[in-house]
Amino acid sequence: MLYVMILAIIVLVYVLTRLYFLKREIKRTTRQLNELNKNATAKKIDISYFDRDFEKLAKEINNQIDLTKKAKAEKRSTENELKQAISYISHDIRTPMTTILGYIQFLESDEITPEMRKEYISIVKNGARRLKILLEDFFELSIIEQADYPMKIEMIKLNQLILEVLLGFYEEFNKRNLEPTIKIPDNDIVLRADHSAVKRVIENLVVNAIRYSSGTVTIQLEEFNTSVQLTISNSVDQLSEQDLNHMFDRFYKADQTRTGKGTGLGLPIAKSLMGKMNGRLTAEQMENQLFMKCEWGN
Structure with a gap:
């Protein structure tokens, strides 16, 4: 019986000690959160008493702090x-x-x-x-950019659509003395996408290529095992890394002159439309060539 009482006392002391340290850690954590909420500190929550459940709680709190910082x-x-x-x-x-x-x-x-x-x-x-x-x-x-923007997904022949768009820019190419290099396969490349959206994307990219080309424009269509890729490239005289990074920002113009041609919205519109079709539009520069790449999954 004596041993049972001693064991009970030991267990009680252990439980009370554990509760004491947990309560102290809760107060300490509450104080840290209070300082964080008052912007007195930007430091994440740290704990001095190691308890598995309390560690998990502290980790989730820190994750929420990260999400809040990211949202801000x-x-x-x-x-x-x-x-x-x-x-x-x-x-x-x-x-x-x-x-x-x-x-x-x-x-x-x-x-x-x-x-x-x-x-x-x-x-x-x-x-x-x-x-x-x-x-x-x-x-x-x-x-x-609205979440409920309607898309009419259907089967379209990308070869035919590209050629139709390019034909509409015949006079524009002539005015700039540009003869585009067109690399489109003879076999039909069929794509599931919104016809009008794809047409607008191609038009915007062609307009951009004509407007800023320093001498050449190339349109290339390729089909891979898992994707279809349309690349519209043009030669450029000067294009900084900053220009490339902000290419799809609203109203951004590489020359930074607000009185130039265009609205600075053509590329953002094209990128948004590609995103709505679960496609990708990227820009990259190699030497004096700017490549605009549209990619759709097969």
């Missing part, structure tokens, strides 16, 4: 991107608007000749067209 960083990045986008679109709208208003004032003058009036009207029309394209692209991108 993404929020800051999104806010900065939004501010930059607003700044860019404001600039891109303000520039043609200023031009339009300025030439409208000239048109109100009775002293201008018919030739000058015709020229000013043409400038006003061009400015209005640019505004229309900018606003349409911005609206389209905002719609595409």
